[in-house]
Amino acid sequence: MKRMRNVKIVATLGPASDDYEMIRALHEAGADVFRLNMSHGSHEEIAKKHAIIRQVEKDTGSSIAILADLQGPKLRVGVFAGDSEMLEEGAKFRLDLDTADGDSSRVCLPHPEIFAALEPGKSLLVNDGKIRLKVEDCGPDFANCVVIAGGVISNRKGVNVPDVELPLAALSEKDRADLEFTAKLGVDWMALSFVQRPADVEEARALVKGRAAILSKIEKPNAVERFDAILAASDGIMVARGDLGVELPVQNVPPIQKRLVRKCRHAAKPVIVATQMLESMIESPMPTRAEVSDVATAIYEGADAVMLSAESAAGSYPIEAVTTMDHVAAEVEQDPTYTQIIESSRSANRASVADGIVAAAREIAETTNIKAICCFTQSGTTALLVSRERPRVPIIALTPLTGTARRLALSWGCNCVVTPTMERFKGAVVSAAKAALEGGFATSEDQIVVTAGVPFNVTGTTNILRVAPCDERLIFATDPE
Template sequence: MKRLRKVKILATLGPSSSDEETIEKLHEAGADLFRINMSHSDHATLRNLVDRIRAVEKRCGRPIGILADLQGPKLRVGRFADSAVELEPGQTFTLDDKDTPGDVSRVFLPHPEIFAAVKPGHRLLIDDGRLQLKADACDGKSITCTVVSGTKISDRKGVSLPDSTLPVGALTEKDHKDLEAVLATRNVDWVALSFIQRPDDLAAVRKIARGKVGLMAKIEKPQALEQIDEIIELSDALMVARGDLGVELPIEAVPGIQKQLIRACRRAGKPVVVATQMLESMISAPVPTRAEVSDVATAVFEGADAVMLSAESAAGDYPVEAVSMMGAIARQVEKDPNFPGIIYAQRSEPQATGADAISLAGRQIAETLNLAVMVCYTSSGTTGLRASRERPQVPIIALSPVIETARRLSVVWGLHCVVTEDATDLDDMVDRACRIAFNEGFGNPGDRVIISAGVPLGTPGATNMLRIAYIGSDGMSGI
């Protein structure tokens, strides 16, 4: 199944899209990988969804990635005697450790770690920022606040702490159990970590995962931005989770931060996903707003690896249409005459490694000679990532003997992944590349392709060779 675009689409599964038939329709419409939200999925649901995706993968003959998104620490206030209370700006309101129903003056906060982290002057945002409090005094058991804006608070609303670094890791007890369930399936490719604050959060999870899944750090807290270079280095991919990021930071700052994160990931050669409310109106409408189309287009113009659908595909009335629309926007942007220039302007200098040098040379040769396609052999996925980092104008086919690698690369910009056996010798390497390029619809007899591989063949991390070849009349290599 040849996609006519380079950016990838990540679709969330849910009540509107959990059956196998709909999953297949979403894949046919353009979804390259699927997200399972562990905030709303138990372990039985996880296993069922994974099995259904793999059944679709088998029928379609294309590697499909699966991302399990861990819930992370959810901070919420307790309950009120009357379910909700009305507050006034300027009044005093207290959050404390007394497990009793709240009233107009106080409410229970069942998170002792917050009492240890909040200092006078820190902001506490309730219900996605609809109520803003400022801490005046903290004694370890209560936080006395002034109401800055907003007038209402009700049962179990979420709490955000943009100015406080919590003394807790990224994994809750629920997350530990969910991660164990994910690893036990042996069929999930990525794990997304919510509310990352510091590099240590990733290091702790990496010890548990032991390389069995890729780690995607969700950037949704200001504290993560303060150490973003270290977080990018320790992660395998990033997600710009604009929902919570827009609560804890001034909402007008989010577009600029999105651009900065995309460019930082592109420099590092790490995949980056842009998420949250991209086609929000399509939850209940068959077409998006013009602003939403522009939002998706901006992420594509910036060179993001993937764009994500959340409730649009998980709980909306038009999940398949939302995927189709996102694909149509991406294809139109990538055909825009300004697109190559914007992508080229953001290219980074290659690092002093053989893989980077080979990928740079391959891209330059392919574009200079107007070759049909770049073909790279990649066992661990590193060569595929470096080829994608160059953002070439020509398509890239990533050939791997490891299906787990092909699935994980499904989130990476421009890569058309094919699972194939390792080449037996140089002639087989060239023939196999030409035949697959022909069979997958990327080249015709007489077209030239450029192939990157490593000698000795089958040695991970040894990419050291480029070869230009013709596709022969039978789809094999010509002279």
């Protein structure tokens, strides 16, 4: 399905989008990737959604990526005798391991690992940071705090500990079960929540065993501090601004977002910008102007994808939310300023033959009347390198591997086509021309750039570039073979 934009759209599925008709409508409206939130829904429900997506993929002839988002370690307070309490600023409040119902002076925090890491002066944030506590005294089973920012605290509200690195396992038992289930199911991307260190990514990769690509969600301050190492260990990144904006001052998030997006592009790894992008569209058919500007900013920064969460999972206007995002992306990419920003932020990275080939392909395409860059790829690396260049012409990624095509559906500008296994470059050129014609990217009178690696079907051998006609008769008449 040919899109009129390069940035990709990730749509989260949920109660508002769990049948064939809605999921197909979301894809046709612009969703390129579907996110399965493992925090909600049984394995049976997840499997049902997965099967529907694959049916939509088959019926539309598209390559659709499926992203399983693991819950990660969830830290929550216990319950209150009256379900909730009001905490006043300046009041004393105790967190401990006592499982008795809480009151206005204390509540259970059933996470001894938090007490083990706390020190006096550290902060605890409750309910998305609405309540802020400062530790005055603490031990292995308690923390006596003072309320810095008060409010209503209720049963099982989430807790963030921004000032310390918690000695938590990277994957909970639930995460491990969900990872194995979704890997067997056949998802394309596995998102890891609350990543703190590169070892978290490496642990997940050992369990995934190559069955899915690993995407790290950046939502903790120490993940930002260790970002370069986490990026090196990951296949992709999500800038998850929800918890990041809770654990850091909100004014810190925009420059962090911009910096992380640039680093991901330099590394040729896809990056998603997520959380509250069109939040008002959960209940309204129209977004706010500020939300539209937020989506546009992420696109101007060069993000590979922008994501909808509750807007498409539980909102009243899921199709309208996807359509809005699609229209904003298309409009931004037609702006001459967008091209200037993207091209001025392109950093030269010529460390290999493949880097030189894809850079030459872009320059040739942009200085002559070339209609598309067609790249043959096994692992997806060549397509990612072309995507990093952000060319002005469409990218057609051709691969014999369905899994590679699906994973590339997350990457900027990649139009993915599954082809037969190639043995000779002439056949590859014919296949590329056919894909360009059938996809509506070129006519028989146009030319394309084709990149490939010889010998074929070997990862990491991109070493050839050809400007080729789309007319098959001319290919055979002019091919040196």
